[in-house]
Amino acid sequence: MKRYWLWLSLSILAACTTPPPTHSIGPGISGITTVNGTPAYKLSNGEIALLDKPEVTQSYLDRYPPPTQPASQTVRPQGLPASADLSQYQTPVKDQNPRGTCTNFAAVAAIEAQYKRQYGLTLDLSEQWVTHVHHLMELLTDELGTPYPPSHSENPPGPWDGGSVTFNLQLFSTLELGIPLETEMPYINQGGFNDTSMWMPAILDTSPQRAVDDLNLSQEKALWHIPSSFQTTILPQIALENAKYRANQVLYAPKNSLTSLDWYKTQLAGGHEVAFGVLLDSDDPNPKNDVWEIADNPRPDPKTWGGHAMLMVGYDDSKKAFRVKNSWGTGWAEGGYVWFSYDFVTKGKVYEAAVVQSVLPPNFGQPPDRLFLGRYNLDHDGQRGVLDIYHIPYIIKNSPNWASERRLGTYYGPDNQPRRVNGTIAGRQIDFYIDWSNTGARSFGELGGMHYTGYLAADNRTLAGTLLDNRDGKTYGFYGLKLHDYLSGIAGGGVSLNAYVGNWQVYGLDIPSGLFSITAVNGSTGAVTGKVFDGGGGALTGTVNVSDPRSFSFQLNGTTYQGYLFSHETGVMAGTAGPGAGFVATRFDFDPPQVSISSPKPSDTLLRTLSYTLVGQATGDNGSGFANQPLPCNWTSSDAGDNQFPITGNCTPTIKIRSGSPASVTFTLAATAYGGKSAQTSVTVNVQTPSNSSPPQVSITAPANGDFDYVGKTVILMGSWVGGTAPYKNPRWTWQATHKGGCAETDIPTVYHPPINLGQDPYWSWDTTGAQNVANGCGFDNDGGTIRLYVTDDLNLTGSASIAFKLTYVPPPN
Template sequence: MHRYSTLLPLLLLLASCGGGSGPPQTGTFGPGIREILSLNGVPAFKLSNGEIENGEIELLDKPEDTQWYLDRFPPPPASTSQRVRLQDLPASVDLSAYQTPVKDQNPRGTCTNFAVVAALEVRYKRQYGLSLDLSEQWLNHFQKMDALDTQDTTNDSTGDHRPKAPGTLENQLGMWGGGSVVYNLRLLSSGKLGIPEEGAMPYFSGNNGDSSLWNPPITSSSSQRTIDDFNLSQQSVTYKMPYPTTLTVLPQNAQNTARYQAGQVIYASSSDLGSLDWFKTQLASGSEVAFSVLLDSDDPNPNNNIWEIADKPRTDPKTWAGHAMLMVGYDDSKRAFRVKNSWGTGWAEGGYVWFSYDFVTKGKMREGAVVKSVLPPNTAPPSEPLFIGRYSLDHDGWQGILDLYHIPDPNLFKFQSGTPDRRLGTYYGPDGLGRRVNGTLSGRKIDFYIDWNNPGARSYGELSGLHFTGYLSTDNQSLTGTMLDNRDGQTYGFYGLKRGYLSGISSDSSVTLNSYVGNWQVYGLEVPTGNFSITAVNPSTGQVTGKVFGGGALTGTVNTANPRLLSFQLNGVTYQGYLFGHEAGVMAGTAGPGTGFVATRSDFSTPLVSIQNPAPGDTLYRTQSYTLAGQATGDNGSGFANQPLPCTWTSSDAGDSQFPISGNCTPTIQIRPGSPSSVTFTLSTTAYGGKSAQTGVTVNVQNPPNSGPPVVSILEPVSGSAGSVGTSVFLRASWVGGTAPYNGVRWTWQATHKAGCAETDIPAVYHPPIYQGQEPYWSWDTTGAQNVANGCGFDNDAGTIRFYVTDSLNLTGSASILFKLTYVPPPN
């Protein structure tokens, strides 16, 4: 059992200090019921049973409130197939085992919603094996918000129905209590309303039904705008009820998932309500009965665990109350029905009670209904409730608030004058005046009319004025389409968003062909579906020149006779857009059959680029590998901002053949051995629309730590050995260290004992190894060495052979030996 430590004392205070219509009465009212209260004119029971020590308050319905609904929304006449066929009835029936868990309505007058939801849940369990927990909060909120008074004759001497001006509320607050089993089920079986699961719109269990205590208070005298402010709120708002309470009153997810609906429903006629056989036949056939009952008398036997009725009602009608529950069985031996209540499991027998047959036979039953079938659980939610909400409406630049809170249903809302129900809601224009809105809903299409000349009371069925034809977005949060203005006969574009207004960038002070030049972002419904640019419009033909970002050339034509109209192709769809005249940079219209759109003009922003690695001043080493890391974002032609863009890297090292690197934001590079000591890497990108951006980072370049030249040894010939001109000298060497790979080796000769002889390269021939294990060598053919100028090709006293090895860092190691290359001239 839930506790409400802050709200309950307030209720008791109201009951004891004049907030109610009289002091509490103690007596024998029924099982687990300690006393009856009247809280601000609303009847309530104070319970006392088991764990409930101080008594929990359970609000009831005013009998006159229930009658209000029955007078306006009576059960439809039963068809022949729906009428009860009496059968041989068993002595008892118990359907308790099939029921979903008992719930607690807490101190709110929402019993009719709990009874109906319980009936719907058990039918889904029987029919589809599902154990659902459906949202009573949604049903209470919607049935209040949707209700119109079809019999209001205020200030109308004819007795005919009189609509109310926009300054006066014409529906009810979603937190108010009271209701009707029949009305709820007529809504849920109409094909126009379903229920979501509990998690989509959880039940609010505080006593917030008496909104006159709110700060600011809301009463039946409040304005329509005040009621709408609450009923249509999709934001998390803190209300003072009177204690601060944070709620999301109408979650979008609840609208999106309200799929569970009644199929066939059987309603008790006035004669059925007094027939035990009617109720017992329903139960015997396996169908629970949702019912409401008048509680106007004491229980003469409060201790026999059967809720019974006295012969005479209580003398004070203010203590009379209405209540709704679910009938789940009967027992002739007890002369009572088994009833599932909504006062939690701590009351009576786990939330169930035996309910005397006398409530039927003595005419206390007000309603009875059986859910015989439900729609499949995978049924799509009805489209009509998806339109409900507060929209920021913009037509040709005229901005106002469109509140849609009612689903037209001529079969349910039958006005005395015979006027068909076409009410949708109320519009609040830029002139500060409210105007009632009428129209029709068909699938995801809406036609609605705003009569600019009528800010007063408007007939529920009249269709005149500005005619809007719009389409609901796939995310159910926007309306877009066209508006036919009855004042000038022209068609204009419009959009309505639940999240506020859009804005564009003006290119002209008035609508001309040049107004289209620029970049456009198209919103197919709620999310962007494409971008395009227009660079020119032919003044003679109206043909546009432009590009579809992510595609090819734009195909489109501006109507030169009516430059507000642009027809174009995008993603294979033909768009008819109307450029706003009172708000430049916006157009709206249709996108193929059954879909609307809105587009805004804007220049593409400069893309953003950044380098994460290397950091400025980092030291990089030659021959080492590194990963450059950068990021480039901006417009990529998809219609979404800040999307990844391709990167291009360049280097200030002109000799580095790795660059430029395109299309990769994180390439791996190697610092070349010959890199200068300072290198700048530059990252650049270009977005769709042509705007570019770049950034750079400068790093230091050094040889790797502990690097040195190769250590070289000459193995052959040995130092001091000799050879003669004309022979081949075999050369072999080895080296270690340095930094591989090695760029080159070379052998040189210098006649060191002869003046003026420079070191020269030996034309050595490299001989790779032929067999495994064989070492490579070079050969030096000395033939003709005697012909080198100045005799520098030989040295009889010993010259020098040198061997050089250069590594990848251009560090060179060398070794040398003495070698006599002798030449003896031939005799003359």
């Protein structure tokens, strides 16, 4: 088997040779040259167009020859027209820039044209994806066909150029692979990006698998410096997820038809473009009639200079040429198109050709095989390593050893030893095998060792399931995360029933997708007691295997979770969740919520009788798995007389400061998150009476000012008041003996009489019996005094009125 790596060595040798003389050799082509040992054309617009190395393309054809076509697909119709033109179905001309990626552009152009013809879609598909992924799908061996050990890469770096039209169309007409849009994996137009020997460190044909994986499977944006600085993601996750466009039926030219004009004209007249690869000599002359031709009288030493791939979109017998769409930009030749002589076919220069006869609908559901590609942080039973999946098994049915080929990638274990990984993919299930005893050149088809059975979650980044360890015969749980670090959980001590007690979160996406709590495990039966916090909640049921506490079976919201507690990391468990799904869960402690009050502030002064809005925030885990979700607020007040509180649920309630509020009030905001943890915060404010408030205006209507009466009689007292702030506190009557120095006001013992009938006024009665016996000689004993009425409103503002009044005391006869 020919080695693909040969081209890199040849390129180095070619770089040391002198380029042939420069002369005009074709439409829009001014001469030939080399770029780092790669053959290239100098275009008339000053650009350089790299060609394929014939030996590289031939190595693809040797390893992945086009499938043999049924005889019915090669029948030629009678009476071909003199010309055909499929220009109306072509997408815009693209520019491969100074990179040797013509085979990828030709294959993509054929697929794009069929989508436009079949579905009316003008697509711009990603040639960068085709360039990169077709290298992932290769499996290289030494010259004897023996697989390489991990110290040597078994697939080329994705930036490398070269390829084959028919190889690409074989790949992208399989069910497992499709092509994303250009926006999802943009083309890298940097000349020299393919020359990985210039990188630091260099990536060569002898580089270890890990170095190539570091490049090929990079799924995060990074800054690259070769050939100049630019940012890009080598293998975008979005491209993996949206690679849905692909060929359905492809017709490959039989070898004996490659020199037959009728075969090409039949396809074009039938409405199908032909993607082809052609050998170009070093001395093709200036074309006649603007047709790219082979030299009529070549020099004595013409040689094949390079290979190139393009797309035939028509023909014209009067010109004896095909109409060809190239990938050198619209500034070349006739807007990127050229007439290409029939002689290249009849003289055997075309070495491969294929026709995309149909494509799948753009909404066609495709198998998820490609979604498994990438680098995973793999953790089995607490043993951490890296799993690189860079190949889909038996992807090319016409390749050597197709029936037995099961290579998936390479595993880099905690012992720093790489091991080849084989397995199978079926839907979202993956079975892979790691042979711990084999760190060498494992065969492509051997299935033995630790057997992992996992499932790709809906996020397309999480693998989880179980593994059967052939070394001890036991089953363990495992998980793998792409674009995510290893998970960590709060350890529960050694493996035991009590190790399950705690709060757990289930991962199936980038965020937790399930929360549950285990409060106890029965020591005799293993039955668990717990609660599910989301998905409807309810009780957690299930059992832990008493004889092997690593093993458990739980039911969460109708789904059975079966798995294993990690032996070396008891804060983690993994296994299966119902049929066809995996899960991983970690123990955690529910975080307390975050609460804050933004209004009022501690320095604020609030006024009685006015309304204010309390503004608070409460966030935390609400059971959905998101840590910073809004939570209900619970407000309380230190004013015991304020019946507006407590306020539950509303984080921004509007309240009114009651008129009787104390001079200082504290508002407290509290919240409780899932798991029962609470938090609270408070703010204390000053409270004052509004500055424009005034006391009630009071008057005494009975008795009249200056009246008198006798001690022992009942005096009727009446008063009125207006203004102030209702409600009013109990009015208070007082007496002061004004003719006796030092006599302070003394409350009069009155009885209140509410109105009996509507329209009547209330009154007070004062039984003056004994009024002469007031302490300190301040009684009513013929001395004049003052009766005063005080009225206090709800703001504690007091108004008063007074009248002169005299009681006469007549002592009883002796």
